[in-house]
Amino acid sequence: MGFFDVLQSAFGLFATWQNVLVLGLGVVIGTFVGAIPGMTTPMAVALTLPFTFTLHPVTGILLLLGVYKGGIYGGSITAILINAPGTPAASCTVLDGYPLARRGEARRALDIALYASCVADFISNISLILFAGVLASFALAFGSPEVFTLIMFSLTIIAGVSGDQLLKGLGSAGLGLLLATVGLDLVYGTNRFVFGDVNLMSGLNFIPVLIGLFALPEIIAYYGRREVAREHNPLAGVGATFADFQRCLKTIIRGSFIGVILGAIPGIGGAPSAFLSYSEAKRTSKTPEKFGTGEIEGVAAAESGNNGVAGATMIPLLALGIPGDIITAIILGAFMIHGLRPGPLLFQDSLPLIYALFIGIMLSSIYLLIVGKISIRLISRVADIPHRLLFPVVLVLCVFGAYAVNNTIFDVIVMFVMGGVGFAMLSLNMPAAPFLIAFILGPLLEDNFRQSLLLSRGDWLIFFSSTICWVFWGLTVLVVGFTVWSNVRRT
Amino acid sequence: MNASWITRDVIAGALILAIGLVFVFILIPIGVDEPRRVKYAALSPTYYPRIVAFILVVIGAAVVVRAVFRPTANELDSEAHPTATRRLLGISSILVAFAVLLTPLGFVVASALALFAAIWLAGERRIHVNAAISVILPVLLYFFFLKVARIPIPLGVLKPVLEGV
Numbered sequence: 172m173g174f175f176d177v178l179q180s181a182f183g184l185f186a187t188w189q190n191v192l193v194l195g196l197g198v199v200i201g202t203f204v205g206a207i208p209g210m211t212t213p214m215a216v217a218l219t220l221p222f223t224f225t226l227h228p229v230t231g232i233l234l235l236l237g238v239y240k241g242g243i244y245g246g247s248i249t250a251i252l253i254n255a256p257g258t259p260a261a262s263c264t265v266l267d268g269y270p271l272a273r274r275g276e277a278r279r280a281l282d283i284a285l286y287a288s289c290v291a292d293f294i295s296n297i298s299l300i301l302f303a304g305v306l307a308s309f310a311l312a313f314g315s316p317e318v319f320t321l322i323m324f325s326l327t328i329i330a331g332v333s334g335d336q337l338l339k340g341l342g343s344a345g346l347g348l349l350l351a352t353v354g355l356d357l358v359y360g361t362n363r364f365v366f367g368d369v370n371l372m373s374g375l376n377f378i379p380v381l382i383g384l385f386a387l388p389e390i391i392a393y394y395g396r397r398e399v400a401r402e403h404n405p406l407a408g409v410g411a412t413f414a415d416f417q418r419c420l421k422t423i424i425r426g427s428f429i430g431v432i433l434g435a436i437p438g439i440g441g442a443p444s445a446f447l448s449y450s451e452a453k454r455t456s457k458t459p460e461k462f463g464t465g466e467i468e469g470v471a472a473a474e475s476g477n478n479g480v481a482g483a484t485m486i487p488l489l490a491l492g493i494p495g496d497i498i499t500a501i502i503l504g505a506f507m508i509h510g511l512r513p514g515p516l517l518f519q520d521s522l523p524l525i526y527a528l529f530i531g532i533m534l535s536s537i538y539l540l541i542v543g544k545i546s547i548r549l550i551s552r553v554a555d556i557p558h559r560l561l562f563p564v565v566l567v568l569c570v571f572g573a574y575a576v577n578n579t580i581f582d583v584i585v586m587f588v589m590g591g592v593g594f595a596m597l598s599l600n601m602p603a604a605p606f607l608i609a610f611i612l613g614p615l616l617e618d619n620f621r622q623s624l625l626l627s628r629g630d631w632l633i634f635f636s637s638t639i640c641w642v643f644w645g646l647t648v649l650v651v652g653f654t655v656w657s658n659v660r661r662t
Numbered sequence: 663m664n665a666s667w668i669t670r671d672v673i674a675g676a677l678i679l680a681i682g683l684v685f686v687f688i689l690i691p692i693g694v695d696e697p698r699r700v701k702y703a704a705l706s707p708t709y710y711p712r713i714v715a716f717i718l719v720v721i722g723a724a725v726v727v728r729a730v731f732r733p734t735a736n737e738l739d740s741e742a743h744p745t746a747t748r749r750l751l752g753i754s755s756i757l758v759a760f761a762v763l764l765t766p767l768g769f770v771v772a773s774a775l776a777l778f779a780a781i782w783l784a785g786e787r788r789i790h791v792n793a794a795i796s797v798i799l800p801v802l803l804y805f806f807f808l809k810v811a812r813i814p815i816p817l818g819v820l821k822p823v824l825e826g827v
Contacts, residue, residue: 218812338675338721338724338725338728339671339674339675339678339725341717341721342674342675342678342718342721342722342725345678345682345714345715345717345718345721346678346681346718348714349681349685349711349714349715349718352710352711352714356694356707358705358707359697359700359705359707361694361695361696361697361707362693362694362695363693363694363695363707363711364689364693364694365693366693387757390753391750391753391754391757393784394743394746394749394750394752394753394783394784395742395743395746395749395750396742396743396746397742397743397744558784559781559784559785559786560781560784560786560791560795562780562784563776563777563780563781563784564777564795564799566757566760566776566777566780567773567776567777567799567800567803568803570760570764570769570773571769571773571803571807571815574769574813574815575807575813575815578813578814580764580765580816583761583764584761587757587758587760587761590757598670599670599673599674599677600670600671600674601674617710620704620710621704621705621710624702624704624705625705628701628702629701629702629704629705
């Protein structure tokens with residue numbers, strides 16, 4: 172079958188009203204679920220899965236893809252408005268999105284987040300179509316030592332998000348790394364810091380820690396502040412201008428490619444990509460000190476980084492049958508329910524089906540733009556609520572959200588405790604972002620560190636055994652050196 | 663305050679240092695089950711936490727030393743509420759009570775009570791507005807999670823009333 176025959180039958184497969192409708196519906200569901208703190212994108216995709224059983228494979232998978240893409244954007248809405256990211260991938264958006272909202276520029280932040288998301292999504296989808304084969308073979312070269320050095324490099328962004336509190340930022344990161352070790356040790360299967368509590372065995376769940384650390388301290392701190400008469404609705408401000416978009420375009424494109432590359436490596440996911448894109452944007456910025464205080468480029472960097480992943484995670488899934496994260500694992504499940512097995516064989520046997528999916532995926536970027544624009548308007552009414560009502564309401568949302576992640580009260584307690592920790596850190600002027608980054612990246616760091624040593628039988632040279640490792644070590648040394656040098660020069 | 667060298671930085675550093683020490687000497691020896699035979703030291707489950715805890719000790723000490731020798735002015739919080747301490751104590755008590763009552767009373771009742779108290783403390787004095795929000799929101803959330811997300815939120819004392827609706 173020639174290329175155009177394939178394309179023709181792919182269009183035949185795709186061009187039904189169900190497909191077009193379902194993809195849009197998926198984006199709507201994803202956006203709204205992602206916007207509720209505590210409801211995660213994987214949860215949304217998992218809840219949608221049962222509805223796809225009776226649908227045509229293409230329709231079913233497009234529905235899930237729509238939820239996936241919408242969810243990633245939806246997570247950034249609450250991140251910007253109430254400092255509580257709806258999804259882990261949106262936690263980086265908080266850093267500049269929330270300060271912008273507090274300045275009354277939430278609309279601008281949401282707009283840029285949306286544009287960055289759509290551009291990154293589009294670039295990611297194109298890359299999926301163009302580079303599926305090439306990137307998949309590059310990803311195959313990533314073993315444990317390579318991932319370890321990659322994570323080491325990603326951790327250098329802690330310096331970036333600590334601002335002028337570098338030492339306290341490092342301390343905060345150390346606490347995050349330690350908290351991440353709670354639970355079963357993956358190499359020997361022994362308990363660490365469990366103290367006989369069954370709930371602690373699987374480690375602390377990310378969402379309650381995140382809500383506790385970011386949303387609760389904000390609520391508590393509100394009670395300590397003088398009620399400022401709000402001159403403006405945070406969303407009454409103007410949206411992003413074309414000049415804003417132009418200024419951020421370089422950052423957005425860089426973030427998209429970071430997302431594409433990291434997304435193509437199984438097991439990395441959106442959060443590290445968002446943080447890496449953010450630190451790159453900060454490092455190359457002419458005004459790096461503005462990052463973290465409400466810099467529109469910071470939002471663009473975070474959002475392009477995490478959305479750039481969305482298409483690329485499909486690369487190893489389709490080309491090799493390896494799911495890159497929880498969501499693609501669920502989508503893999505959807506393929507298998509319909510008797511399809513992603514991998515090289517699928518490219519041989521069902522090429523029209525893959526192309527039909529590609530067409531649908533391209534359309535999802537456009538849906539994202541439309542649904543996003545509309546949802547920003549709907550949400551602007553919510554922002555009219557006065558703070559004395561909004562903060563207590565958010566408190567209850569946090570409690571329900573923390574419970575819903577795993578259906579356990581334990582998670583709610585974790586959230587409350589982390590809220591206390593977060594408020595203490597806020598009072599001591601200790602940045603919380605490094606804690607969170609370390610908490611997410613910690614397990615990846617440790618697992619790959621120990622797996623590498625297991626592979627090499629204890630030989631540390633394995634961390635220098637490939638070009639990829641050397642490249643990441645070089646970058647890490649460069650960044651650390653630069654940070655130290657600029658710190659010394661400042662004082 | 664007399665002891666003017668006790669700044670936020672000194673407290674933060676001392677806390678980091680203390681947490682690091684507690685991990686090195688108490689929590690890691692007690693809290694980590696060490697397998698009987700470990701092939702290489704680096705593979706032991708205590709290896710990595712110990713490195714991190716040592717780093718914490720060093721960082722904590724550095725923060726304290728720097729803060730003592732190069733103190734930064736303790737900036738006054740200009741945004742502070744006139745009765746900030748009382749309000750902060752109030753919200754802390756509400757949060758603790760919320761966490762404690764969650765299991766016996768169930769999410770809906772505990773949330774309604776916490777919501778009412780928190781809104782009152784925030785300064786909303788219109789009882790009807792407060793009561794309406796406090797009752798309607800938790801009930802709506804309950805049904806949202808049950809019907810849309812299919813997650814049954816524990817009802818506690820309301821079980822006989824709302825179950826089966």
